[in-house]
Amino acid sequence: MALAWSLWGGVVPLWSQQQPVIESLSRQSHQTVYDAVYTLQPAISTLWEYDGYAYLKGGYTLSMGDYIQPQGISNLRKLHIASESVWQHPEKGWFLYGKVNYENGTSDGGIWNLAYELPTNGSPFYYMVGKSGSWKVQRYHFDVSVAKRLGKRFSLGASLLYHGNLYYRTVDSRNTSTNLDIRVTPSVAWHVSSKHTLALSATYERHRNESEISNKYQHDTDAKQYILYMNQGLGSWESEPNMFNKIERLYGGALSWSWRSTATSLDVIYRLRSGREAWKHKSYNNDASDGSDPAQYDLTHQELVARLENRRRTGRWLFLLQGSLLSGEGRVYKLTARSYLDNYTYRGFNTALRGFWYPKRGLLQSLDAEVRLETTQQDDISYGHSIYRADLVAGLGVDLSLVRRESWSGYCRVGGRYKSNLSADHTPKAAADNLYTLQIARPVLAYLTSDAAQVEAELGAEFRMGRKNRGEVLLTGALWKPVSYGLYREEARYALTDNYGSVMLQFVYSF
């Protein structure tokens, strides 16, 4: 810290909390900080150094293109409405945060994917069929957090997240996939001094998924694309599986240290979560099971977040460092042996450094840069099948003020990213001729190991409505385009002329 602070020399700590010219940009910046820092440690929300905000918004998103992960979803068309607010009462020490969100849309795709959202925790377990489908998508999100300062020394906080997804296919094979996630995070902070705060939180998360699969009866003229599988690794699967529920429970906590001065905010948070994703028989059957979970995936997720913000006369610097290390082990239960067979390991490392500069005056509203390193290693023990991949992503963005009038303001954002595959290694060994390797691993790697560029742009305008309220119109677009092929060029499901683009139109009422 001393070193960092000496490097930070020369700062004049007199940045005042003036309202930026473009308030929607300011809000987006505050949301970034809230999501990265305060969600992990609710009790330190009493240190929140920004103004509150509240808005109601609705929008429509359209995305399409052929440059997608082959198991992924394309042609997403969805409506969303959301409301979010931050309210604080510094004198009484209260901080309240609330967010509700609802999305409803349709999408297509999902070859070898009957789960819609493939696992993000490294787990190998999901249902799949060779046939793609059309999906209806509904998401419900509710997130609330509260923190209260108790005297000079302590703060208490807690957050509750409730998230529900409903995905269902509208053509064969059909799956009504229901997710219900909850997360509870109680937290306590000890204000060691006016500058130093130590905090501790505990976390309980439960993710539950239930699939109702109505598989199409295979006809003579159909290809074998309706056979239902439960994927269990990189080549291991169970065909025509029973129906299971998935329940993932994670327990953990976070430790943090925060440092505040007039000019500088620093937060360092370490969070550890560990638990098990268990697949349970939907209807317990004495003939089919001895009561053990058919499949288990144990995971440990470590995260390190650091935020450094400095406010100066000329503007504000913000740095966010986010790193995570996710490791997991999958196993399946063999009824004949009455024991679990370890079958799969996963290790994923992801670190990102983002820097933001928010000048106080002028055409330039913000300048941001990002560099991200992602590595994953997957191993199927039964087949000796391993996949390793390392990617580097670098991006730049700038927000520019176009119009600044008393009654309305306009701005634009332009940015871009470049994703470079640093290295990749695919060793299928005994799974070389396996269906998984041929149908999934190779086409997916052809996508994941490609280099690609993204450009993004946003046009925004905000209109003053009365003394405090504003109306905003935001039009956002992004386009990904492959630059070069990676592994298995001949099996790529895209061409270099393809792309994947999205457009979103949003209306926001800020109050």
Added chain:
Amino acid sequence: MKKFVNGIIACVMIAAVSMGTGCQKESESALGSITVKVGVSEIFEGLDLSGISVKIVNTSDNSTLEAETQADGVAVFNEISPAIYNVSASLELPAEVAVNYTGTNQAVTLNGVATNVTLLPSGNQTVELVLDGKAGGSLVIKEIYSLGATKDDYAILFKDQFIEIYNNSDEVQYVDGLYLADLGPSADGSDPDKSAPLGLSLDEYVYAAKVLQFPGNGTDYPVEPGKSIVMALNAVNYKADKPDAVTVDNSTADFDTYAIDWLQEQGRTGNPALDVDNPQVPTMKCIYLNIQNNGCFNFASYGSVALFKLDSTPTETVLDPNSLSTQIYYLKMPVSGIIDGVDNLAATDAGAYKRLPSSVDAGFFCPKGYTGDNAAITGLNYSGNSIRRKVAKVLPDGRNVLSDTNNSTNDFEVVEAPTPRCYDLN
């Protein structure tokens, strides 16, 4: 300020790259090996054991590996996944070679099979195969259409089933008095958690759930070389009834079945919804049906079929040791009387459910696990698919000689739709 930013970025990148590259590690694996030692039965001693084709099939993913034996008759499969394997080897002896061992100037295919070979994680398994064989039979089961018709709302179900028998020899054969059996148990390996293998010895007897006998007095029903006869469950033209269905015209069948009168004579009831008699077509004699009421002589979808020539009709039954609330009996059929048999099961790892001894069918056929040329064929219930014997060669006179290595794994294939009499010599 610049120093600060540079310092932060440098530290982060160094940490990130070092942690990230540390992420790649030597992958764990549980790969093992199978060593196959191939030998021959006493009668074929002295045969060259090198270059014999050995095949292992992973019953989990149906992947197949092949290797040839070295001079010592050993073939090794290294770095393979721990799983349950079916191991087989075969060696074709042309007539001029076979005659030195069998004394008969007829080609012989030697087979050796080991099913359900379990390779444990990181294990090394040794399998010994003894190749043996005899010259192929004259009458062979050419096609089993038991999976049932598809489309048109499954209205036909399995009522259009048939079994076809082909004369694979160069002499006229007669089916008069032969027995045709649907073998038990009904457990076909599709759900090992719910049904166990029969657990009775197959050395002397196989166990029939249903037995029919061809009518005739010895020479009433000849089958010319290169010709076949069709025995249909119902001799009905289902194509006419349901033109959109993938089904078959059974009105030209040589024989049909009708159990209702026979059952009623015994105080039992038949199933008129499934069992239709065509008076224009000779009806098979009903011998044994192990369903008390509402039954008919349909064959199990993944049922094993055998053709017998016996001096007398068997009468001894045996209780299925796995039957619980409902007692199920099978008719004991002597293995020595089997002319031809096809083991037909529902899963590639269902070797334990074999209903025929290896001396009759060294392997077994699994329509659902078939990995032949046409990937569209599923071999599922009500798919309209049919199980057909392959052609080994076509003689100059156009007669098809069908593959008869006494190993249905190699001899049969799944076809999209039933093909009665497709090999018949014109």
